[in-house]
Amino acid sequence: MNKRYSGLLASICICLCFLISGCADGQFGFTFNEDGTITQRNSLQFQQGFKDLGNYFGQSNEDFILEQKQEDSQNGFSIEDVQNGYTATKTITLKDLAGLKIFQPGENTAGVQVKKGFLYDYYSIDSYLKGQYQSLPQSNYAANIPSYFSPNMPVNIWDYMEYRKQAEAEARQLDEISNQMIKAAISSMNLNLVINLPYEVDSSNADNLTNGNKTLTWNLKPAVFDGKDLSVQAKFKIYHEKTIIGLIVVGSILLIVAIILLVLGFVKKNSTKQSVFFIVAGIIIVFLGCFGVYVNYNIKHPPVLTDADKLVVVAEKSMQKSEEPEAKQQKNAQSEDVLTKANNVLQNKNSEYKLSAVSKIDYCEPHTCDFNHELGEQNSQRI
Structure with missing residues (x-):
């Protein structure tokens, strides 16, 4: 180099x-x-x-x-x-x-x-x-x-x-x-x-x-x-654009109705319905004004978020927890079923003894396996 x-x-x-x-x-x-x-x-x-x-x-x-x-x-x-x-x-x-x-x-x-x-x-x-x-x-x-x-x-x-x-x-x-x-x-x-x-x-x-x-x-x-x-x-x-568009349409219709009522109130001065036109138009205008204030306040002052608003993914953990007791119950049920069958075998052999616990290794279904079946009979005779 x-x-x-x-x-x-x-x-x-x-x-x-x-x-x-x-x-x-x-x-x-x-x-x-x-x-x-x-x-x-x-x-x-x-x-x-x-x-x-x-x-x-x-x-x-x-x-x-x-x-x-x-x-x-x-x-x-x-x-x-x-x-x-x-x-x-x-x-x-x-x-x-x-x-x-x-x-x-x-x-x-x-x-x-x-x-x-x-x-x-x-x-x-x-x-x-x-x-x-x-x-x-x-x-x-x-x-x-x-x-x-x-x-x-x-x-x-x-x-x-x-x-x-x-x-x-x-x-x-x-x-x-x-x-x-x-x-x-x-x-x-x-x-x-x-x-x-x-x-x-x-x-x-x-x-x-x-x-x-x-x-x-x-x-x-x-x-x-x-x-x-x-x-x-x-x-x-x-x-929510659809909601906002719907509110704008409804508000526009109400505003048009209020304007029409005001015009009718001014046109029909001597009519008995003049006051009704003004009252209804006033109610609509006040309602629209209050709703506008509410919308403006709601937009400028968003809600306060709390722990209840958190998105926490715990589905897998909760699923595992819910499966554990169920699996334990199934295991206990299987153990009880095996114990019952084992005691039935002893009863058929005219045995005076009764088992309080038994494992799957000690017991198998009759005639499912010749070796295990013979071993089960030998164990029963010993008991």
């Missing part, structure tokens, strides 16, 4: 640092639909430069993508291939969302909470992701330096020691450049949690808000690579 070669390789590494900017895009997305369902969309895509770099270090991105695709496919996702990656899509329910690890309630977090309402459903997401450290691959060019004891190496010990010293220094330099390149690649990659809403979010601690505050993005890299804890908080409403 000479200076010219190491300088050339260092230049290549520096160039690769620029080529792999934005090396990979990973996104975990959840789109809340107006019908109450949620579309989960996970995507993974490598840039061409990073793909080639992975092959250079002996890492196959194709195998990694294939493994992730197979896992998502087994979990019910629809897979769509894109260049150097794929997208996985699946429709889930609120309970499915609450069952995901990142959205589970903790000691200081409420997880997923939902309050059903007349005009809208109020959602709150309060989750916590514990930071973890991911060790980055480290290059080791020193391992490629030929050993002095390698065969067919015509060099004396002193020349080799000088060569070794120079080669190790160059290897350390290349290791530093290569490791910095890997850090730059990780730093430039995108790894995000994205929540898409049909309406503007009420409050959130998202790192980035776009699309009229309807798309919330959290950067997952500090939590995945740097060990920094991540808090995901968002509160939002999903309106």
